[in-house]
Amino acid sequence: MAPTAIHETLGVTASKKRPDADSATRETGESIRLSARSAAYTKQTSGAAPTYIQANLIILPSKYASDFRILCQRNPVPCPLLAESAAVGSWDALRSWIPGVEGTDIAANVDLRHDCPKYMVYQDGVLKTSHCLNIEDKWTEDHVCFVIGCSFSFETALTAAGLMPTHTAHGRNAPMYRTSLPLCPAGVFMDATYIVSMRPYRKRDIEKVRDITRPYVATHGEPIDWGWEAVARLGIKNISLPDYGEAPVNPSGTELCPGEGSGDKELVPVFWGCGVTPQEAVQRAGLEGTVFGHAPGYMLVLDVRDRDILQH
């Protein structure tokens, strides 16, 4: 495929495969949550319930809650804290961290033990259960939930602007990479690094992509780096082997490689802060007790919509 046709092709693919931000859709944040709660919805949520904010979930023993909250406050690009349990042990009520937005606006009818399509369970820092449907049997009254913004939220806006991510166009999970970029430490959370999600774009579209995603301050915002040089700069070993999600593809659905297009039409990787970051930070901290997270790509979908929290 000629590189000049990249976004035209993406646009066509988009209209065939997914509703865009302007299309009517019956999916809402609540409908996805209820469906996940009944174990009917078990797939990843990229592209689900357009304009509803999607979120990462981390659930910790209460003794780590203060350090984790400060970790998020110090590293808001990969760890944008939207809300937390209204109280220790609360799985059905949220306290908002978004100015001007109440906890009940973020998610009113919520069961944080069931409402992600899939979960991960860690015991004493070691992954014990992968992609389970709920965590009710291991939940305790000492657990605290943290709800963290997810970049799926701005993908709808990119798609509406004719810049659908290639992984969305091909029904895949986003590629996510471990980097060498350090997080600012907070208490027990030390030696963690950024995880980034990646979407390839043409060089000439990067400023537009930056402008579209910049207002999404609560869901990772604009990219942190871009270009093929950024791969080494971020300490990513192999762009074809992401640490989470699926391998990156170019607009035609084949493997993403350097050299597609030239000049300002060159297709290059663009990297965003990723909400898997806090989950890996939690793993590296080797916390005692039981820790839960959503399975990467299987997010908590909220009631709050992107237009409610955009910043201009």
Add this chain to the structure above:
Amino acid sequence: MAPTAIHETLGVTASKKRPDADSATRETGESIRLSARSAAYTKQTSGAAPTYIQANLIILPSKYASDFRILCQRNPVPCPLLAESAAVGSWDALRSWIPGVEGTDIAANVDLRHDCPKYMVYQDGVLKTSHCLNIEDKWTEDHVCFVIGCSFSFETALTAAGLMPTHTAHGRNAPMYRTSLPLCPAGVFMDATYIVSMRPYRKRDIEKVRDITRPYVATHGEPIDWGWEAVARLGIKNISLPDYGEAPVNPSGTELCPGEGSGDKELVPVFWGCGVTPQEAVQRAGLEGTVFGHAPGYMLVLDVRDRDILQH
């Protein structure tokens, strides 16, 4: 001097040279500002008006205000945004960014054109005037002020705990270094890196130093890195040649070098995010028009006190 005597010596030096957080002092944030406004107070502010929050000041043409605000929100450790002008062109009223704190609580009687002891003036990205006493002659109705937390704020707490920074003990400015650690970009603010301030501590005191400074989320919080290995990790070329401030000293006032003390008594550099970061980010962005900043070390002292904004 024997390394075991480091903090005992600091304690003695402290009581001779500076009031600590518990001592009565007539200095307040307002008294320092009024004194600076009348050009009576012209020295650096480290240790001045203990417990009153000190701040960095950046003043930009309004067209850059949105990008700069997002830069701060994305990089709160080096750029903790406390407040900004209540409106474009306002130098005497602030809008607070600290939850639960009003603009008038941050600084009620304020003239942001005069109240730092010294200022820097940049024209089209180039430093034009260094260490001037006020900026009234170059102020325009299109300027917007940003007030950013400063690490001087937590030095009082360190001193009260018997951990007075060596530069304070010897009446010097803190050493500050340019690093290779990238900021998350925001709009026109790209390719900027962290500036860090440094205070040497014994290895065995680092956890205590972290605990004391962690609640100061609005004024850089806990260190971002520490140890002699951190010097290379942060891309600092020469610890004896800081890019801002004065060369670092050990507790006896002589040059800081590796190898003072051994084991957990070894004296090592400890690095914090530094409020000079946004000033350098502004310089690197090559902004058009006139930009103002405080002179490094010559801060804006506020009405708000550290106990009002500590987070536990």
